Each structure stands twice: as structure tokens, then as C-alpha cells.
Amino acid sequence: MQQFFQHLQKVALIFIISVSALGREPLSPHIHGKAELHIIMDGSQLLVELNSPAMNLLGFEHAIHNSEDQAMVENTRVHLENPNALFIFSGAKCQLKERSVDFSKILKTNEHKHHETHGQDNDPHTHSHKDIEATYLYLCEKPNSLHSARVLLLDIFPNITSLHVQWIIHNQQGTNTLNHKHNDITFR
Numbered sequence: 470m471q472q473f474f475q476h477l478q479k480v481a482l483i484f485i486i487s488v489s490a491l492g493r494e495p496l497s498p499h500i501h502g503k504a505e506l507h508i509i510m511d512g513s514q515l516l517v518e519l520n521s522p523a524m525n526l527l528g529f530e531h532a533i534h535n536s537e538d539q540a541m542v543e544n545t546r547v548h549l550e551n552p553n554a555l556f557i558f559s560g561a562k563c564q565l566k567e568r569s570v571d572f573s574k575i576l577k578t579n580e581h582k583h584h585e586t587h588g589q590d591n592d593p594h595t596h597s598h599k600d601i602e603a604t605y606l607y608l609c610e611k612p613n614s615l616h617s618a619r620v621l622l623l624d625i626f627p628n629i630t631s632l633h634v635q636w637i638i639h640n641q642q643g644t645n646t647l648n649h650k651h652n653d654i655t656f657r
């Protein structure tokens with residue numbers, strides 16, 4: 470796991486350098502309905518990173534209040550931990566090696582004590598926005614055969630209406646915006 474995160478840092482750095490070299494913004498602001506996907510092939514390793522407002526994946530962004538919220542988190546976690554149902558990389562024979570799904574921003578409990586602030590702090594809408602991140606590392610037998618991908622994420626999470634994809638594959642790079650009608654990416 471340690472190696473995995475070191476690898477992620479390295480690939481993330483490569484990605485940031487590549488993106489800034491193009492003059493593109495590395496991350497979009499938090500907008501409900503929109504999400505970001507990064508796809509990077511480095512040698513035979515394929516890294517996929519999803520960053521989305523929690524609203525798109527859970528339907529809420531507050532800390533967990535009750536068992537319904539908890540059930541929603543578990544349901545979303547099951548989907549995000551099964552990337553074979555979210556992404557199809559055709560031709561390259563890629564096998565999932567590691568995955569990391571980060572709900573920490575949702576699971577973190579509020580630090581101040583609500584009980585002592587009755588009167589003015591009972592507005593349920595005062596929470597800040599929260600993101601969920603998911604990272605996947607694949608090993609590909611035939612990395613040079615990766616020419617396209619199909620992204621089924623928007624079928625599983627219909628609250629994502631626009632998915633901005635940035636990719637770096639075989640020293641080429643590009644961007645795509647996927648939606649409910651268009652879920653294919655061609656890497657060229």
C-alpha cells in the first residue's frame with residue numbers, strides 16, 4: 470500500500486506538470502452535477518482518479534446523521550470499489566491492482582459541539598461542500614493496445630451530468646467532456 474501511494478504521488482506530479490505545461494487548470498471548482506476524471510498510462514500502469522462533489526454520488530454533503538445516511542455511504546462505496554462496472558478499457562488487458570476510495574470528508578464528524586449552541590446554529594444548510602475521491606491502479610498486459618475507453622459512471626450515478634476527463638496515454642494527452650448521451654473516449 471505504501472508503494473501504491475508513492476506511485477500515486479509520482480504519477481500525480483507527472484500529471485500536474487503535464488497539465489500545467491498545456492496551460493489547463495488542474496482542477497475544476499466544486500459544482501454539483503460536474504465531476505473530474507483523470508486517466509494516465511505510465512508504462513504498463515494505468516492510473517484512474519475520480520474527483521466528484523459528494524452530492525453527485527451520495528445525494529448529500531453533510532456529515533452522517535443517521536442510519537439512512539450510513540446506508541447511502543455503504544451503497545456508494547460498493548459501487549466505487551467495483552471499477553470494473555464503472556470503466557471499460559478495451560484491448561489493453563488491464564487488471565485492477567489497487568484502489569482507494571476516500572470518504573473522509575463526509576465521515577469526519579463536526580468538531581464543535583452542537584448541544585451548546587442552540588438558538589442560532591441549527592440551520593442544516595450551513596455545512597460546507599464536500600468531495601469524494603476514488604483512485605484506481607491497473608496493470609496492463611498490452612498497454613500499447615489501449616485506444617479507447619467506455620465510462621459507465623454516469624449510468625451508475627445519474628446525478629453526474631457532466632464528466633470532464635483529462636487523459637495522458639502513450640505520450641499523448643487530451644480532454645473530453647462526457648454526458649448521459651456520450652460516454653466513449655478515444656485516446657488520440
Ligand SMILES: [Zn+2]
Pocket residue numbers: 499501522523524530597598599
Ligand atoms: Zn457541494
